[in-house]
Amino acid sequence: MSDTTDQLVLHNYFRSSAAYRVRIAMNLKGLDYDYVPIHLTRDGGMQFREPYKSLNPQQLVPLLDDQGFRLSQSLAIIEYLDEKFPEQPLLPASIEGRARVRQLALAISCDIHPLQNLRVLKYLTGPLALSEDQKTAWIRHWLGLGLEALEAELANSPTRGTFCYGDTPTMADCALVPQMFSAMRFGVDLETCPTLRAIHDACEALAPIAAAHPARQPDSD
Numbered sequence: 001m002s003d004t005t006d007q008l009v010l011h012n013y014f015r016s017s018a019a020y021r022v023r024i025a026m027n028l029k030g031l032d033y034d035y036v037p038i039h040l041t042r043d044g045g046m047q048f049r050e051p052y053k054s055l056n057p058q059q060l061v062p063l064l065d066d067q068g069f070r071l072s073q074s075l076a077i078i079e080y081l082d083e084k085f086p087e088q089p090l091l092p093a094s095i096e097g098r099a100r101v102r103q104l105a106l107a108i109s110c111d112i113h114p115l116q117n118l119r120v121l122k123y124l125t126g127p128l129a130l131s132e133d134q135k136t137a138w139i140r141h142w143l144g145l146g147l148e149a150l151e152a153e154l155a156n157s158p159t160r161g162t163f164c165y166g167d168t169p170t171m172a173d174c175a176l177v178p179q180m181f182s183a184m185r186f187g188v189d190l191e192t193c194p195t196l197r198a199i200h201d202a203c204e205a206l207a208p209i210a211a212a213h214p215a216r217q218p219d220s221d
Helices: 017-028 074-084 095-116 118-125 132-155 171-185 194-204
Strands: 008-012 034-037 063-066 069-072
Touching: 008 017, 017 074, 017 095, 017 171, 063 074, 069 074, 074 095, 074 171, 095 118, 095 132, 095 171, 118 132, 132 171, 132 194, 171 194
Parallel strands: 008 034
Antiparallel strands: 008 063, 063 069
16 A cells, blocks of 8 residues: 555545545555545535535535545546556556546446436435335436446447456446446346446455445445
8 A cells, every 4th residue: 555644535425436436446556545434314414514515515425635635526536546646557558448448437427327326316205206116216227227238338348358448447447336336235137237247246356446345434334
């Protein structure tokens, strides 16, 4: 592990998919960091209260603090860390490879994940008055649709290896693992996604990725 504990602070919620992505990236790169829990549901949500509200006006996690330089948005954080700490790169060397990995990571982070984000789900059961069963149906529909499309793409990808791109983990895998965790948590049928399941299993076999699992975080309920 590198001696970065004093400079890197990650504001986190153990079950946040976005924060989970960054934990995986930091673990793969061997970066030490201070873990600051921001509980998104307890007492109405710590993200809505000071001082965190001022640190991140979006009132979301994660938030990285690197000696006063603050950055939100998980993929921006991962790319920042990849440039600052180039050991164990999470983006390929070629321009085509980098574009491909970004495409996969964005498909998960921008097209699939937002539809099961906590604030979206709370709006469904709050102002829209959907039942818990209706909320679960929403989650399973959109996650299933997105993951089946990703399965079709990766199953036929000539650049897929053990992982989403090649035989070493990339930013795409940092995004995939939390999304698979969410799918399993919400009971999404993954029988039609053998490629995604195989990649997920290969990722979970790596100690740095396994250590980032929500159940292994200090604020895990």
